[in-house]
Amino acid sequence: MIEEISIRDLGVIRSATVPLHPGLTVITGETGAGKTMLLTGLGLLMGGKADPASVRPGSSTAVVEGRMHLPEGSAALERVLDAGGALDDDGSVVVARSVAAEGRSRAHLGGRSVPQAVLADVAADLVTVHGQSDQVRLRTPSRQRAALDEFAGPAHAAVLEEYRASWAERVQLVREIDELTARAQERAHEAELLRLGLAEVERVDPQPGEDVELQGVVARLGHAEELRGAATLAHGALVGDDSGEPQETALVAVDRARRALEQAAGTDPALGALAQRVAEVEIALGDVASDVAAYQGELDADPARLEQAHARLAELTALARAHGGDVETVLVWSRDAGLRLLELDDDGEHLRAMTQRAEALGATLDTLAARLTEARTAAAERLGAAVSAELDGLAMTGARLVVDVDPAEEAGAWGADTVTMSLVPHPGAPARALGKGASGGELSRVMLGIEVALASSESAGGSSTFIFDEVDAGVGGRAAVEVGRRLAALARHAQVVVVTHLAQVAAFADSQLVVSKASASSDDGGPTTVTGVSAVTGDDRVAELARMLSGQADSSVARQHALELLEVSVGAR
Structure with missing residues (x-):
């Protein structure tokens, strides 16, 4: 999990240290206050692309540092050690990224300078990020197939790995066979x-x-x-x-x-x-x-x-x-x-041997593909039922997720199946493919339902941190409350960080961080805008929830509503 992130001179943030705790952490604040910069900082630590334009005006370099705790025996820990990084006494590792205004960026992992891609490798095993772009990816068959494969569990993953290794070997063999055949006259x-x-x-x-x-x-x-x-x-x-x-x-x-x-x-x-x-x-x-x-x-x-x-x-x-x-x-x-x-x-004999091996691999692939199809079909039924149950709790009563596993036109590197996820929005309605008919709000809830189902399944144990950027977009009212409830349920299995505008979601958080902006003097004496991040508890948190509800932190009605939301959330936390 991510324990802390410190940001200096990134966008509107001059300097901020953000503690991130286990459970559900929400990040709230006025529009334009700088919540996006927090996610940008997290993205840099996870090996994301560096944009020199994000460096605070007047500064030469933006710096983001984070502390992550790596699970024992995890692939992320092994990658850190392979890169020569050092762990602190408590088993955590310090990750740092600097972005120069002239365009260069540097990455450090455990005190060692590393390529940006190494940070991405480490983060891939620790962090899952969801935003509007991820909803777009959920519309694609490949992304839907990946979600189903993850849900299917480790036994299925082992078969898939064996299939992909055999597929890669056969592709290489076929390439060599074609080359030998094409050059037969020349040889x-x-x-x-x-x-x-x-x-x-x-x-x-x-x-x-x-x-x-x-x-x-x-x-x-x-x-x-x-x-x-x-x-x-x-x-x-x-x-x-x-x-x-x-x-x-x-x-x-x-x-x-x-x-x-x-x-x-x-x-x-x-x-x-x-x-x-x-x-x-x-x-x-x-x-x-x-x-x-x-x-x-x-x-x-x-x-x-x-x-x-x-x-x-x-x-x-x-x-x-x-x-x-x-x-x-x-x-x-x-x-x-x-x-x-x-x-x-000897080419003739070599060609015959390669052809025989390719035929044997073809038979192996057929067998493995059949096992993949069987496992995906069974997992599709379970995933559809699990997500449908979640949708019912997300104020989409009667809605169902249908996961179809159909034969592909031809086998590929991931098997011989095409996975399609469709949403039945209410009883009697036709199924609509997520890639064509689902709205942004529906996709947000379907995506959240899938993550909760994955975290609760036998395949749980992958990412230890989930980051959601406005997963509640397009929802409100009772649906927003249920989104918060499901996020809280997910947070029982993993660290969850959510950027939200909805008090109904924020009320379910174990900790709430407020991003605020204020005017200050720049280094040259002129006015500038700076962003601060602070944790709110007690009356301050009630006031922030009231502001989110009505725009007025001192509204007695809004404060009463905020208190009611906090009471409702107690059972989910």
Whole structure:
């Protein structure tokens, strides 16, 4: 429930703190005094849209703070904790909303800054608001169906949740099936191209690094004479040629240097170490000479082999160019293409599996829809009887609410039913759909009757606070008294806050708040209007009820009538 709301610089309200108690609280006051601003403040705390125009003229920011008590284990409490909000020691949470005149708004929940939508989520489980716009919504079949579903109870709600989950899954499956079917030709064409590409790769059969290796082969075979000459020259320089003539080769020179150093090493041992190093050079030159000789032996200027290498390299180059890279690129594409082809070839099986699942879900939905229809039909009879009993007490003797559950043209996300609520205003009169024939006053009482029926049913336990904005519009006299009585009955199960102009309704309240306006000086010294909120009890409350009855708080007749109303209301509170 909402324990308190504080408002600063919102509309005509400069500063006001409004305590809200359990039971029925009515908010009264002259027209234009600012009652609407109280509801606007409550709306902001519940995540409603912020209007910069509601900021009090001359102020930069309007601020609304509220304290709510959250039931243990409620979804609202869990949402607060998920958002990182902190609870006070008594289990209550502070909610705040600020609206800047330049258009920005901020929301805080339990000391943490949160998006506006989080406040709306929390309020959805705690507060139900009814006003003239809600009566308009009651005219729509979807709103009527929602009211019936709520009345049907938790077992029905569980079936409905299961139905909606199955419906959502089937919708997604059908969307995927349609997409696969629509793209079947495109995917078949893609698969054919992949097969052709893979067949070409398989035919060429490229090996990792083969193109690089062939490039080396072609380079050697294409320049065999030039390479042979270089190798011959190098070999001759190292070890000499086959002419038999003495030559100053690298090995001969190094050998001579080694011998000279070894001979002098007896005089200076340091030269022995140098001789050893020269000997190592001699060995390395011998190894190089052997490798050069081997290279000469392997070097072959075979034109046929060169042509074969050119042809293979051209084939690999063409394949690589087709895939935008080298042989490694081709091999990567081949691996990925194989996986993609498996996926495409599996589409048929996947499509069959999805179709079978969709058919199974269809059968499940048919079964669940039948259970929903059965539960709604039974609940419709009970709701009609309960609301009709309430209407009889709301000075609509003989009026009946008829709730019809008919097959819809096609099943939807909420089942296969169309719910229609109709009002029979008096015995013998034809039923008139609420969306077409009911007046505003009739709708007000029907709506109140539904809320009382919901609060009194097995499904009670949803919203803990109800806010009614002029639910008594269009009623008066005895009907107004009965509206007050029913509001008081609803308040036995929940916190009820009502904005009303009728003393007959206000008399049934457990607490009454009066909104009044007065002239004051603004910050710049000019005149301005401010609104205050005060609780009235005793003689003050009698005077306020008398004002509501006759417009004169000091009228003895009106005061006597006010006292009579208070006496009548005692039994209902």
